[in-house]
Amino acid sequence: MTASGGQSTSTSGELLMSAPSPQSYTADEMMTVAAARRLRGGSCFVGIGLPSLAANLARRTHAPDLVLIYESGTIGAKPDLPPLSIGDGVLADTADSVVSVPEIFNYWLQPGRIDVGFLGAAQIDRYANINTTVIGPYEDPKVRLPGAGGAPEIAASCGEVTVIVRQSPRAFVDRVDFVTSVGFGSGPGDRERLGLRGRGPRTVITDLGILEPDPVTCELVLTHLHPGVTLERARAATGWELAAAPGLRETEPPADHELAALRALTGGHRS
């Protein structure tokens, strides 16, 4: 959910609390640090919640010039603390420019001007399609989720997309119940056929590891396991036969300065 859905709420609305790691950091902290590292600079269209926290962490550590763009129309926001809502006053007060909502979508997002789109998800499938609309049938849903917000066009138009979502069989499904935002559709060539100009999801960061699309099949495969997580555990948390990439590696654990910066952002309590 890009538009403020809260911290990657589960399908029933509660926060999924990940199990504490044996390390001196939580699995969520590992996930947030890993996500922040993927942002190298340029511009980032930021969803609220985990994406916003990771993008602000990147700006506080290795990417001070990262331009944060929120769908509320704030360009170049520099909040001291991650905003609680997509339209927090601090975003407007610290922005280089505040534009209307039509303008942020039409002049800034749509032309492919923004390097990275940073999204959460309620469900994600093997082709990195995202669902934030309904669980179950649309006309008679088991769970009605908030809906699309800015995500369909962020997923279509940003140079590339990073997804941050906790890994569980409920969230990582073979086929999403509803395609809110297109990853790779049904596989290779679909983005081109649909005229989507961004490269699509390049990285899916979870509390267990990192997934990337296979260069040939576009299917999400595991490229990194976070320290202490086994391949079996990642597979058990995935609703399709999760493949490991040939060069499967262990994620570099959070450095002290990364953890310190993150905890400063979350006010000491672990996110």
Added chain:
Amino acid sequence: MTASGGQSTSTSGELLMSAPSPQSYTADEMMTVAAARRLRGGSCFVGIGLPSLAANLARRTHAPDLVLIYESGTIGAKPDLPPLSIGDGVLADTADSVVSVPEIFNYWLQPGRIDVGFLGAAQIDRYANINTTVIGPYEDPKVRLPGAGGAPEIAASCGEVTVIVRQSPRAFVDRVDFVTSVGFGSGPGDRERLGLRGRGPRTVITDLGILEPDPVTCELVLTHLHPGVTLERARAATGWELAAAPGLRETEPPADHELAALRALTGGHRS
């Protein structure tokens, strides 16, 4: 010409100086006062030159709440003196709101929000179509004029249109060489067929009199002669067989307060 063409330049670019009247005012002053009187309030999309002068005169006399809108994006401008250019600083400094050029055309003109469009012309024909583009063939013009500017859409979308133009056989032609802005096209029903939503030109004010479209044929007919002007003289200045409306009347001459206000606007020298 809406966009700054100067004071209704003739086809050769020079100002057409109308002959002085025997009265204590010039024919141009009569024209401007007659034009100002037609503006009763509401909002007016103003071309530069004669339209701007008349609109500002109306605001100074009987229509103080008239909202002036210029295509430079200034809404509710209250200039002390008529601006020399459509984008004079005084328009922005005194406006209620200044918006971008795309916005002024899309959000303000196009939806039919503006009551009166006030245009000049190089040529006008019996169906009140206006030419400000070329005299002669388009590909090999005898005279290349400035072009369309905002006029085509002003003529299409304002609630109604007032035209102010000096009357001469060169300007009042049977058929314009180029339709820059549609009046009534080839006659009744054309505006509806073209999907033009404004009512079109309701009044053409000249230095000799006032023309209005016949309610049945849409052809411009003479409804008023300014004091001292004969029907013959008006006909001689018109390139088609100009008909007089059944109730042809003499224009009320400029009142002292109208002349005083006009001369204050033009800095004493007669426009």
Added chain:
Amino acid sequence: MATVIPLAEAVANLVHDGDSVALEGFTHLIPYAAGHEIIRQGRRDLTLIRMTPDLIYDQLIGMGCARRLIFSWGGNPGVGSLHRFRDAVQNRWPAPLEVEEHSHAGIANAYVAGASGLPFAVLRGYRGTDLPVHTATVKPITCPFTGEELTAVPAINPDVAIVHAQRADRHGNVQLWGITGVQKEAVLAARRSLVTVEEVVEELEPHPGAVTLPGWVITHVSEAPGGSHPSYSAGYSVRDNDFYQAWDAIARDRESFLTWMDEHVLTREAARP
């Protein structure tokens, strides 16, 4: 020219059963006071339009004012779900709720088309998603120059648009700043409009980033200080995050919701400055 009148009168004049009503304000300047007045006046069968239906639409839906919802993201920003919205969709309580669902870009452009007097807008959007399967108001359109296929959405022209702003003058000229969202477009697209303001002032001083809506495109202006609470009005108030959190528990249960509404909305008068 807008007339400046009390809020209860303005809502009574402008909002009728069966109308389409857009209350806009993108996380900022949300017109809560006006929404509460609609609830108090007992309006029914409204088509509610809003990019981000949040607590105020949860309240309108839960109180049975809405028949239909046109929206792009319906949640409690920073907290989670809207329980009354969910209950209406999942369980038809207190009444069935039709939904017409878009993306933000789609609704924003539909308002732009509405404000521009165009019947539709074109965007790069929706393609490949399941939205067009369920939302009839999304259609393909072909570029007449390149042959490329894009997406069209029809204009939104609400019967009434309601927004909240920082201030207005006595002629009904309105000024708002900070995150200004889609409010200008909503007002310009609507047949009638109401702007509630923090205060009516003698003269509108220029302010960086301010959008000005001239009084002659607005129907009514009503003074409603604090009228955006629990959202905020930059320069006047801050967001009441605690209330957004608290709403989750209040709205989760039908009884506690009705009790809260009775106590905090139904039995209160609109401010009459």
Added chain:
Amino acid sequence: MATVIPLAEAVANLVHDGDSVALEGFTHLIPYAAGHEIIRQGRRDLTLIRMTPDLIYDQLIGMGCARRLIFSWGGNPGVGSLHRFRDAVQNRWPAPLEVEEHSHAGIANAYVAGASGLPFAVLRGYRGTDLPVHTATVKPITCPFTGEELTAVPAINPDVAIVHAQRADRHGNVQLWGITGVQKEAVLAARRSLVTVEEVVEELEPHPGAVTLPGWVITHVSEAPGGSHPSYSAGYSVRDNDFYQAWDAIARDRESFLTWMDEHVLTREAARP
């Protein structure tokens, strides 16, 4: 991120023979200094784009820089005709000039489409006029919801956009205010861009009505104090109406035009702050 470099260098980097170049500024903030530098550098075969080609385009055309002109109103605002533009169209002097002619609403929307990454824009315009007879880039389009026929124009995406603004900071963030015309759209639609500014400052203070263009969408910023003369830069200069009047006589005659250009443009250096 924009780099702040001298004007001559910026023009040399960005403007090449055969490019499409848009110098925008709607009667205000017209980038004269940059236009003069293009003339000094002897560029040829340019496609010049501008809603209101005025004196600066008269000069570019008269000096033989242009092969093609895309425009909607070509005149000397408040004075009359552009004699060099006329001479090129009527007598092919100094070279033939192709024209692609639109209305203001058409070009404004073509820039909007260009800035929005869309291949075309839709408007209510041109219908019934003779413009579509001669301008191939105007086509009908049908609303997929109502069946109504409207007009489409293709996006304008210039190779280079050049605008003048009041100020920039050292990171190339630009601020302009007053009548801001179509400049934001032109810069965002272009592949490369140059903004000349009255001054480079340490920090951009908020200003009512200001549009900010972040440095990361601009290629180069160049300091060019007075660079909008004889137009004006609100807060820095006023319009030189006398020069606009004088231009009529200067430009009427080919010889007097060339003499003036030689003396006032060709033999002067661009300001090098």
